[in-house]
Amino acid sequence: MFESIWVVLDMHFLGFLKATGMTLRLTAVSLALAVVIGLVFAFLKLSRNPIGNLLANAYIGVVRGTPLIVLLMFLYFGISEIVVLSSFWAGSLALAIHAGAYVAEIFRGTIQSIDHGQHEAARSLGMSRRLSMRLIILPQAFRRAIPPLGNQFIIGLKDSSLVAFLGVSELYSRAMTAAAANFRPFETYLVAGLYYLVLVLIFTWLVNQLELRLTPDRRAAA
Amino acid sequence: MNVIETRNLHKHFGDLHVLKGVDIAVAEGEVVVIIGPSGSGKSTLLRCLNFLEMPDEGSEVLLDGEVIDPARDNLDKVREKMGMVFQHFHLFPHKNVIDNITIAPENVKGVPRKQAKATARELLEKVGLPDKEKAWPSQLSGGQKQRVAIARALAMDPEIMLFDEVTSALDPELVAEVLQVVQDLAAAGMTMVMVTHEMGFAREVADRVIMMDDGIIIEQATPDRFFGSPAEERTRTFLGQVLHA
Ligand SMILES: Nc1ncnc2c1ncn2[C@@H]1O[C@H](COP(=O)(O)OP(=O)(O)O)[C@@H](O)[C@H]1O
Ligand SMILES: [Mg+2]
Numbered sequence: 001m002f003e004s005i006w007v008v009l010d011m012h013f014l015g016f017l018k019a020t021g022m023t024l025r026l027t028a029v030s031l032a033l034a035v036v037i038g039l040v041f042a043f044l045k046l047s048r049n050p051i052g053n054l055l056a057n058a059y060i061g062v063v064r065g066t067p068l069i070v071l072l073m074f075l076y077f078g079i080s081e082i083v084v085l086s087s088f089w090a091g092s093l094a095l096a097i098h099a100g101a102y103v104a105e106i107f108r109g110t111i112q113s114i115d116h117g118q119h120e121a122a123r124s125l126g127m128s129r130r131l132s133m134r135l136i137i138l139p140q141a142f143r144r145a146i147p148p149l150g151n152q153f154i155i156g157l158k159d160s161s162l163v164a165f166l167g168v169s170e171l172y173s174r175a176m177t178a179a180a181a182n183f184r185p186f187e188t189y190l191v192a193g194l195y196y197l198v199l200v201l202i203f204t205w206l207v208n209q210l211e212l213r214l215t216p217d218r219r220a221a222a
Numbered sequence: 223m224n225v226i227e228t229r230n231l232h233k234h235f236g237d238l239h240v241l242k243g244v245d246i247a248v249a250e251g252e253v254v255v256i257i258g259p260s261g262s263g264k265s266t267l268l269r270c271l272n273f274l275e276m277p278d279e280g281s282e283v284l285l286d287g288e289v290i291d292p293a294r295d296n297l298d299k300v301r302e303k304m305g306m307v308f309q310h311f312h313l314f315p316h317k318n319v320i321d322n323i324t325i326a327p328e329n330v331k332g333v334p335r336k337q338a339k340a341t342a343r344e345l346l347e348k349v350g351l352p353d354k355e356k357a358w359p360s361q362l363s364g365g366q367k368q369r370v371a372i373a374r375a376l377a378m379d380p381e382i383m384l385f386d387e388v389t390s391a392l393d394p395e396l397v398a399e400v401l402q403v404v405q406d407l408a409a410a411g412m413t414m415v416m417v418t419h420e421m422g423f424a425r426e427v428a429d430r431v432i433m434m435d436d437g438i439i440i441e442q443a444t445p446d447r448f449f450g451s452p453a454e455e456r457t458r459t460f461l462g463q464v465l466h467a
Contacts (some may be wrong), residue, residue: 063393120274121312125326125378126302135329139316217315217358 019174033096038103063101091163150207242437258434305375344372365396
């Protein structure tokens with residue numbers, strides 16, 4: 001069996017690597033969009049505007065209440081009705097809409113977790129509501145958001161495999177094609193799994209580095 | 223002239239009537255100490271002075287003799303002129319000491335960074351922490367945090383300082399270093415209103431002591447009269463409790 005893993009690796013190493021590039025592009029684009037969407041909806045949910053609240057709750061509720069694959073297909077075909085998009089962009093958009101809901105909840109949670117005294121201290125110094133948000137609350141909320149965001153990003157990386165069903169030739173799609181052709185599905189998916197695993201490990205390390213870099217106070221105290 | 227003044231100040235939180243018509247006036251350079259039982263509305267009074275809480279309709283707060291109208295006046299500008307120091311410091315944990323002090327002057331007043339830093343260093347000198355400018359709040363003791371918080375408020379060059387139980391969260395051995403800074407400020411002529419349970423300090427530093435209970439001012443007098451021969455029964459009871467505690 002180990003020999004056949006080598007055979008599969010030998011056959012597909014470069015092909016999988018190329019497909020990994022596509023997986024990374026999908027992940028990067030969808031998560032960058034998800035952060036923007038997440039921020040907007042976090043603010044809507046925190047705002048005192050009832051229509052904003054309703055909108056945010058509806059969006060988050062729908063996304064949380066439906067399986068990703070259903071949402072993906074629905075959005076893919078829905079989006080294709082309105083505009084002509086490549087499967088890459090349709091897939092990225094759908095993944096972003098999905099992850100955005102979770103990112104919104106992460107930001108809402110961390111913004112709310114900042115002690116109200118921080119805001120009051122900022123206001124007492126003459127800062128406007130907006131300035132206090134920008135200089136005092138958000139920087140602290142972002143730092144607190146890094147661990148759960150990192151977690152969500154790992155989920156997003158793995159979720160990107162579902163876009164294979166839209167015909168994007170990323171890692172999982174490549175593995176499916178390869179397995180069908182080489183009649184060694186077990187080894188092929190094992191190798192694909194290893195690729196994902198290595199990506200996740202690298203990513204976890206990066207998130208930890210980022211967290212350290214962004215918390216100089218904790219570094220100094222340690 | 224009075225730096226700050228209230229007329230018929232009322233404040234409700236829902237059905238809870240917390241301030242029931244408070245009139246105070248603080249003259250330039252005056253040090254006013256407010257005492258009273260927990261829940262009597264002392265913090266709410268301070269917070270209404272700088273509009274962290276919105277006073278009820280019909281209340282008047284005057285700064286430098288001008289009535290502040292929340293609907294018309296820019297309250298951010300009003301707050302610039304009043305420094306506030308809190309019981310729990312509320313330093314900005316993501317900024318080091320010097321940036322805690324410079325962030326408001328730079329971003330609110332547009333003071334150039336270099337100048338803001340120079341002022342911050344002078345203030346750190348004043349509060350006895352010249353070697354801490356690069357430290358993070360998490361590395362400071364409570365007393366040091368509170369002295370940085372005082373420097374941070376002073377950096378906006380306020381006309382008046384509001385202190386709300388600034389030593390209540392401190393270990394006993396750290397109280398003196400903070401009170402010393404407040405006393406130095408008073409000696410330098412800063413106008414201030416201070417809520418505190420430090421009776422010794424009130425007696426020594428205050429120009430006037432105000433007793434509050436249940437949302438009203440019970441009595442006010444010079445420290446000698448206030449502590450020597452309090453006129454009101456409630457004041458005597460309260461003093462009896464805190465002085466023998
Ligand atoms: N934001 C608020 N919402 C509701 N009730 C409040 C709020 N702030 C203070 N109170 C109530 O107002 C009363 C006076 O509080 P406070 O001014 O903090 O008293 P003190 O500082 O004299 O201990 C208390 O009963 C307190 O529970
Ligand atoms: Mg209080």
